[in-house]
Amino acid sequence: MHELERLSALIDFVYRGATEPRLWPEIMASACDWLESPKGMLYTPLHGGAEGGFYFQHGLSDFFLELYKSRYQAVDMWTQEVVRRKLFVEGNVLLGTDLVPHATLVQTPWYRDCLELGDISRLLTSVVFALQDMDAHPRIADMPTACSFYRRSTDEDYTEDDRRKLALLVPHFSRALGVMTRLRLSDLKVASSLSALDQLPIGVLLLSSKRDTLFANREATALLAASDALRLDRSGTARGLGKLVAKAPAVDRAIARALSAAGRIDEVLHFSSVIKVPGRVAGQDWLIQLSRVGLGSAFSTEGELPAVIAFITDPRRPLDLAPDFLARTFGLTPAEARTAIVATGAGSLEELAARLAVSVNTVKSQLKQVYAKTGVGGRAELVRLILGLPSAR
Secondary structure: OHHHHHHHHHHHHHHHHHHOHHHHHHHHHHHHHHOOOOEEEEEOOOOOHHHOOOEEEEOOOHHHHHHHHHHHHHHOHHHHHHHHOOOOOOOOEEEHHHHOOHHHHOOOHHHHHOHHHHOOOEEEEEEEEOOOOOOOOHHHHOOOEEEEEEEOOOOOOOOHHHHHHHHHHHHHHHHHHHHHHHHOHHHOOHHHHHHHHHHOOOEEEEEOOOOEEEEEOHHHHHHHHOOOOEEEEOOOOOOEOOEEEEOOHHHHHHHHHHHHHHOOOOOOOOOOOOEEEOOOOOOOOEEEEEEEOOOOOOOOEOOEOOOEEEEEEOOOOOOOOOHHHHHHHHOOOHHHHHHHHHOOOOOOHHHHHHHHOOOHHHHHHHHHHHHHHHOOOOHHHHHHHHHOOOOOO
16 A cells, blocks of 8 residues: 555656656656666657757766767667667567666677766666657657666666556656647746646646536637537536537547546556547547646646646647748748648658648758747757747737
């Protein structure tokens, strides 16, 4: 029971990170304690800071981390093996010995020149966001993410029990980071959090554990008004704005299950898991993602704390941001502004080129100019920048 209480407290701490990014180093410290690891890192192994990547770590010196990022991240044997074997699959939990035998590892220059400096010898790692196949959430797909824990040469090897313990945490890391990425809360002020949600170009609902809707931002209100496939039912015992109800029974049951799962430790889905709401036209489904909100959340609605945050998106609905506004703000040409906006929703360069009806080479050239003029390091940073701009309504 003591271990279960520790896990429950840790999971709630993880969800606090969704709305308070500054807490992630402390969250990693608590996760390291849970997994009996002196060091750990939640990071983007294929993207550096200049590309919008992040490194939330515990127990690693600044010197070692800078050395790793500048000289050794590109030759990380563990990461190379994960990619080579196509193991960068969402939810995978791996031991270092699954990738490279320990006896082989300690003989490599990478171990002698890098890992020994950080007193790292044993690895337990997990895939929070996958390398591919996340079409339902392309912005996170642009940023594959791992959560790794390390032990020293004098420590015991990680075991199958350690693998199971980390597997319990990974879906919660996925949901909390997914919310953080969607909201860009590193730039939002706690005092105006509901107002900030109202400016987002995606639908956001805050729900109680009983399915009552406590808050709906402007985009969610507009989406719900446009179709009867999803609505807020104010009848019966409904409180606030009403209960979130789907017209299709299967979708309604899926929402109920997801709301239930969001508040439980077991059977928690990853953030990339979505509920599809059939549209009037085939292939125009809405997507709903739900995630738990931590007890320390800044989102308060008339004194009541929501239990779940829900995102509603229409993949075919463009951002409500005028290209001429973007062009004026950053000195983009009309074509570059349109490319920048479409890039927030399209997946691969080929898909982006198809939507713009231009060649892939043209897209590459336009994106290069957009990055230079907006001062971002890549597409992930561009998306965060555009999502943070005010609506053009």
